[in-house]
Amino acid sequence: MIYELSQKFFFEAAHTLHRSIDAAGSKQIHGHTYHAEVTLIGAPDAKSGMLQDLGNVRRHIESIREQLDHHFLDEVPDLGPATLENLCTFIFTKLVARCPQLVAVTVERQASGDKCVLRKERKADAPVSAEAAGPATRTALPA
Numbered sequence: 610m611i612y613e614l615s616q617k618f619f620f621e622a623a624h625t626l627h628r629s630i631d632a633a634g635s636k637q638i639h640g641h642t643y644h645a646e647v648t649l650i651g652a653p654d655a656k657s658g659m660l661q662d663l664g665n666v667r668r669h670i671e672s673i674r675e676q677l678d679h680h681f682l683d684e685v686p687d688l689g690p691a692t693l694e695n696l697c698t699f700i701f702t703k704l705v706a707r708c709p710q711l712v713a714v715t716v717e718r719q720a721s722g723d724k725c726v727l728r729k730e731r732k733a734d735a736p737v738s739a740e741a742a743g744p745a746t747r748t749a750l751p752a
């Protein structure tokens with residue numbers, strides 16, 4: 610069995626963007642409320658019953674959130690152009706160092722209906738899916 614554990618958070622921030630479409634409004638400094646979700650995958654520890662203690666995840670998220678919330682995203686180091694894609698990469702890169710089970714980051718601007726999901730690519734030889742783990746598990750179960 611594979612478990613997915615998620616944690617949601619939000620941050621508010623300002624940015625500008627240089628675009629070829631809707632360029633005038635995007636070039637002005639403006640703000641958004643960003644909703645993010647991080648997803649970990651794996652199996653729970655036999656003793657604790659937890660894949661990862663959400664208290665730890667929240668603590669790690671908070672340190673990332675502090676770098677984004679009420680900041681001017683154009684000036685955040687390591688972010689690059691403040692796009693949804695780059696925000697996903699930023700959050701993923703910082704969080705995966707502390708939560709190796711991280712497999713996905715979603716960043717969404719609900720008011721405008723924009724959303725980006727960054728998923729870790731699965732290696733062909735890594736048995737992370739239920740299908741890959743299935744046959745071995747099934748043979749171990751009583752018929």
Ligand SMILES: [Zn+2]
Pocket residue numbers: 624626635639640641
């Ligand atoms: Zn914007």
